[in-house]
Amino acid sequence: MLKELKLFLQYLAIERQFSPETLKAYQQDLKLFAQFCQSELGDFNWTDVDANLIRAWLSQLYDQKLAATTINRKLSSLRSFYQFLINNHFANQNPFADVQVKQHPQHLPHYFREPELATLFATVNAQKTPLKERNVALLELLYGTGMRVSEVANLTLNQIDFDRETIHVFGKGGKERFVPLGSYAKKALLNYINGLRQKLIQQYHTDHNVVFINRLGGPISSGGIEYILKQVMKATGLGNEMHPHMFRHTYATDLLNNGADLRSVQELLGHANLSTTQIYTHISREQLQADYRKYFPRASHE
Template sequence: MNFYKSWLLYVDYLKIEKNATKLTIEAYEQDISVFFTFLKEQSLSSLLDVDYGVIRTFLTTLYSRDLSKRSVNRYISSLRSFYKFLVREHIVKENPFVHLQLPKGDYTIPEFMYLEEIDVLFESIDTSTALGQRNMAILELLYGTGIRVSECVKIRVEDIDFELQTIFVQGKGNKERYVPLGGFAIRAIQTYLLESRHQLISQKSQSGNYLFLNARGNPLTTRGIRMIINSLVEDSAMTLHIHPHKLRHSFATHLLDNGADLRAVQELLGHAHLSSTQIYTHVSKDRLNHVYRGTHPRAKR
């Protein structure tokens, strides 16, 4: 079976059995297509020709491009999953990636915002306009719930339960969860719904009852929200680089700093594995260490 046919089979598997999102499939396609190109350059015409030696040569090629360990890990994980599928379908006999150890990734601490910076960002919003009220609702929702931007743009009006103070969220792989809403987020969303959202809708609009709309009355995109946040940062005159995911990082960090249980934060963030949430504990430890060494008389020389 040629490379292209094996890829098409894998795409069907990702869509039907794994319920993978379009972005996930595109990420796999990018990684696997790089591998297919490498095989052709090595004059290898079959997936059966791939062995441990071929993989080591492929890794050497990746490192020669000055890729980070994290990026190399992503390639290995993608190809390991791909070959696992090929073995299951009896297209190849064994998975040559199964015994390959992932290189230890570069340790990075998630970037977060301090409360003072959050306040400055909120204060920069002009809530006297329809778009300003919408922007306030977006910001309060992202910081107040920690949901992803990709989840935010999917929210419909009927997903919000003001009585129970929760919001229904569709996460990665269409995994569903309910997230509690705080008082600030509820008030901002109610104001937007009562006073502003209808002003954005026109006869040509295709709102689809999505919660957040652009100036033309159509559903906001992830790119649209990023542009909104960039604009708010400029208006606030802050020199920070702020991206939507930084609000998610801040949400998790501030919860843990104030004593929240790690498992609870995992549920709120929609992480499948606790290890994905544990990285935020390092942020809190670093902050505690910094405060201790800067304030305790016996911590200084």
């Protein structure tokens, strides 16, 4: 049982080139399902899984009050795993092939309004911390490029072309794209790389090309980036939870609100499917409706 799981994870890492975060999610989904099967069946093989067992497992997930999106992600992991087993002659059928959970209405992604962005950048630029240069560069890059937090955490110096003002991004599943580097992000990055970053690398004798580093000169993790942003948000007094992905949502929404083509935004974000990008058009329409009701005299009753 463990042999097939190990081979599947190797396949995802080597052939599919999934990120460490994605691999961890797959491993966790499969591990928890295996633990459930053991609790129900004792010793088991992957081929022992049937519709009755899947229904019992789904019932447990519902009892845990997990979101439909979370359950569907787990189903997707198991569906992919069993397809791998079939392709490699470990199984004859995929018991998850037709199992689906009805999605709830899609929630619109949270994004920053212009006054909130202004407050965020004013706050980070007013920081007294020795790591201010890094934090400013981090915010400018997240908002100015729409990169995922994992892409920013793994960003290396040789991916940035300051002359051509582009960044070579390695996204999900090993997909590559080039994103423009705007003047604000470029200035903040150069200031940080030639100043604080160089100083910390020399001080702690570290030798690597990762752009964003911690106070000891080592590469910073995705969790570390999230912690930095939470501290900045706390200092603003805005009182909202801030996640790195909100900068990506804001980047996409601002592009569309200012007339960018949907296909161009899809390319910049690295979305495989246009339907993923289209969620941001709903945000834009929502804002248009709000502005219409607020500013147009005949939009509502007296």
